[in-house]
Amino acid sequence: MGTKILIAEDDGDIRGLLRLYLESEGFEVLEACDGAEALEKAAACAPELAILDVMMPRMNGFELTRALRRQSEIPILILSAKSQDADKILGLNLGADDYVAKPFNPMEVVARVKAQLRRTQREAGSVLSAGALTLDAARCELRRGGELIPLTPTEYKLLSLLMRSPGRVFTKAQLYEGVAGEYFESSDVTMMVHISNLREKLEEDPRKPRHIITIRGLGYKFEA
Numbered sequence: 001m002g003t004k005i006l007i008a009e010d011d012g013d014i015r016g017l018l019r020l021y022l023e024s025e026g027f028e029v030l031e032a033c034d035g036a037e038a039l040e041k042a043a044a045c046a047p048e049l050a051i052l053d054v055m056m057p058r059m060n061g062f063e064l065t066r067a068l069r070r071q072s073e074i075p076i077l078i079l080s081a082k083s084q085d086a087d088k089i090l091g092l093n094l095g096a097d098d099y100v101a102k103p104f105n106p107m108e109v110v111a112r113v114k115a116q117l118r119r120t121q122r123e124a125g126s127v128l129s130a131g132a133l134t135l136d137a138a139r140c141e142l143r144r145g146g147e148l149i150p151l152t153p154t155e156y157k158l159l160s161l162l163m164r165s166p167g168r169v170f171t172k173a174q175l176y177e178g179v180a181g182e183y184f185e186s187s188d189v190t191m192m193v194h195i196s197n198l199r200e201k202l203e204e205d206p207r208k209p210r211h212i213i214t215i216r217g218l219g220y221k222f223e224a
Contacts (some may be wrong), residue, residue, distance in 0.1 A: 002028045003117065006047035008038035008064060009079070010056045018051065021106040022113070035059025039067050047074060048120070049113055052096075054080035054087065062094055069095035075116035079104065128163040130211060130224040133202060135163055142202065149201050154179055158194055159202075162212065162222035171219040195220060 005027045009015045012033070019029045030045055032038035036058040042050065050068060054061035065076055078091040081102040088099045098112050126137030132145040140156055142149040151159065157179040162170065170178075172191045199206040213221050 002026045003049070004028045004030060004045060004047040005113065006030045006032065006038060006042055006045070006050040008032045008035060008050065008056060008061070009053040010034060011053070014053075017106055018109060021110050025110055025114075027113075035061065035064040038064055042068060042072065049075045049077065049116060051077045051079055051109070051113070054078060054091070062090060065091060065094045065096050075120055077109070077112060077116065079109065128160070130163060130166070130222070133163075133211065135160060144202060151201065152197075154194055155198050155201070159198060162220070166222050166224045169215050169218050169221045175220065
């Protein structure tokens with residue numbers, strides 16, 4: 001089956017039009033005629049993206065956005081005749097990812113759906129794990145066994161570079177160029193300090209590191 005898209009819209013003609021265009025692109029479409037029904041289908045069917053009208057019976061699009069955000073991080077696209085900036089800002093502040101005003105071009109809606117799904121896929125692929133360590137590139141966060149480990153921007157870039165290529169040996173120059181863009185002879189000492197600080201933060205015993213390993217005469221590698 002294709003990627004599931006939930007459409008919450010009380011106008012049957014609009015639902016039918018969006019279904020036609022989305023299904024032609026290989027998506028599986030779930031329909032709901034009001035917000036309450038949409039919330040039930042979201043819980044039962046776990047769609048990958050939701051398109052929500054604002055003016056709906058039982059639960060409007062803003063209320064539905066708030067409710068969906070309590071249970072899911074799927075992309076939400078608000079589709080509404082309300083085109084005032086205040087309504088757009090409210091929807092985005094409640095957790096929506098995009099906003100399209102009616103009347104709309106269905107091809108534009110499909111393009112926005114694809115763009116949101118691509119973004120979500122990139123972010124999903126940006127979580128790196130090794131043992132108790134989890135590096136979330138989307139949030140720039142490192143956790144060890146669930147505990148948040150604060151990193152400086154340089155430490156984060158350095159660890160991300162190492163974790164994306166486990167087992168690969170990086171010279172100090174390669175690491176410095178990877179995080180700073182340019183290498184100088186004096187940068188060797190700076191890199192050693194960053195490596196030492198990282199070990200203090202993420203290794204159980206920094207004197208006997210399990211993850212950031214020194215390869216004498218060459219540089220460093222990351223072991224998962």
